[in-house]
Amino acid sequence: MTHVLELEKLESGYGETQVLFGVNLKARKGQITALLGSNGAGKSTTLWTIMGVVKPWGGKILFNGEDVTELPPHKKVNIGMTLVPEGRRLWPQLTVEEHLVMAASIPRSREKADEILEMVYQLFPRLKERRNQLAGTLSGGEQQMLAIARGLMLNPVLFMLDEPSLGLAPKLVQEIAETISKLRDEWKLTVLLVEQNIHMSMQIADYAYIIENGRIVLEGTVDELKENPMVKKAYLGL
C-alpha cells in the first residue's frame, strides 16, 4: 500500500508550549484517513504543521515519499497538498467566484482552471447559483461548501479537512459526509479528515487515528476501532 502522506515523530507547538509529541501518521492513497480526538488534542495543530504554517519543531513530513518538512506553505500547495481550515476561513468581502478564481491562480491549477471550475460547480450547483454573492452572506452550509470548493480549485492530491461538520445541522453534516465520500470515490483524492464528530467520520473513513494530548493513542481500520472497548466507551458512548 502506498502512502501519500507520512508523519514521522512530528513535534510542534506555539511559542514555548509544545502541542504535538511525536505524532506518527500515514494517509493511504485513495482512502479517507480520519484523525479523531477531542478539543485541544492537537488535531488542528497537526494539520497546520503539515502545511507548514506552524513550523515543525522536530520529526519529518513525507509527501509521496519526499521530505517536505521544511517546504513553505505555498510550495506545499503547489505540489498538491491542500488544507480546508477549520471554521471555513473564507474572505467575507470576496465573492464566491473570486474565491475560486483566486485559488486556481496557483501554477499547479492555472492551466486546468476552467475544467476544475466546471467540476466544482457540478459538485456544488448551489455555488454556481451564488457565484456573484459575497461569501459573508452565505449560509453556514454554503460557506462550508465554498471552503471545500476553494480547496478543490487547488487541484489537490492530498485533501485535508479540518472539522468540516463544525456548527452544521445534522442534515448538512450528512451532505458534507457524502461529498467527502465522493471526493474519494469519484475525484480519486486521498483524504485526511480531522473531526470531533466520531460518528460521521467512522461512517465514511477507511482508517482512523485517535489523538490525545498531542500523541496518537490508537489506530486501526474503522471496523477494528468500532469494536475496540476503549473507543466504544470514550467516543461512541456505547
Added chain:
Amino acid sequence: MTEITKYLTKPSSYIMWILIVIFGIIGVQYYAGYISASTAAIFMDLMKFIGIALSLAVIMSYTGYVSFGHVVFFGIGGFFTAYELSKYSQQILQGANPYTIFLTGMLIGVGLSVLLAATVGAAVLRLRGAFFAIATIGLDYVILYLEMTYRGGAGGGEIYFNVTRPKFLEETYFVFFIAFVITLIVAYIVKVSKFGYGLAAIREDEDAAEVIGVDTVRYKIYAFMIAAGLAAIWGSVYSWRQFNFTPENFSLGISVDMIVMNVIGGLGTFIGPIIGAFIYYIIYRLTNTYLPQLAYIILGIIVVAVVSFLPEGVAGLIRSKFPNLRKYVE
C-alpha cells in the same frame, strides 16, 4: 497583455476612466486659457491627494498593513528630483531641457524608494501585526535626519531650484496628470488582478491565504514596493511644482493625511481612497479657509465619526446600501 486589456475594460474601471477624462479636459481648458490658474491648482491638489492616498492604499487598504511612515517615499522622490534639478540649474538656465533632468531625478527617487521598500519589507513584512507600522515610522525618521544633514547652499536639508519657463504651470498640470493616470491605472490593475485577490486574501485572513498557495511574504513585499514607487512619483512631481524641497516633505502629518483618506473612503477598495481624498480635500480646503484654527480639530472629529459609525468607509457604505452598484465600485 490581453489580461490587462480585460482588467481595464471591467465595469469597475469606468469611474477611473471618467476621472481621467474629466481631469484631462480640465487640463486642456487650462492650457487654452479658459480656466484660471487658481482653479487649476485645486485640481492639481486633488490629483496629488488622490495619488498619495492610492499609493498607500496598495499596502494599507488592499493588503491590510499600515505603512505609517509612508511619507518617507514621498520625501525620497521629492529630494532626488530637487537635488538633480538644482545640480543642473546652470545648464537649465542655458537652455538644457529641464524635463530630462526632472525625469532622471524622479527615476532615481522611485528606484531608491522601491529598493528601500524591498529591503525593509523583506526584514519586517515576515512578521505580522504592528511591527511593520512601527518600522516604517522609524524609517521615516532615519531618512529625515539623514536628509537634514544635506547642505545644498540653503538651510539644513533644503533645496531650491529654478526651472521657470513659459507656460510652466500649464505644463505642470500635465506632469501631474500623467502621474495621476499612471497611479490610477497601476492601483486599479493591482486591485483587480489575481495578485490583488492574493493581497485581499492576506488582508482578510493571512493563514487562510497561505494554505491556498499565496506566497504571502513575497506578495506583501511586492505590494509595498509598488506603494513606495507610487508615493515617490508624487513626491517628485510635488517638488517640481514647488521649486523646492524641504524636510517638511518627510513630515508624518502627510502620512496621517494618507491614512485618513483611506479610512474615510473605505479600506479594501480601489474607489475608497479616491472618494476619501475628495472628501478630505474639500473639508481641508473649507476648514483652512474659514476656520483655520479649528481645521485639524474638525478633521479629527470627522475621522473619529467615520471610524465609529462607518467602519467600512464611504465605499463600504455604497457597496452595502446599493448592491446594484457593486460592480462599478471595486
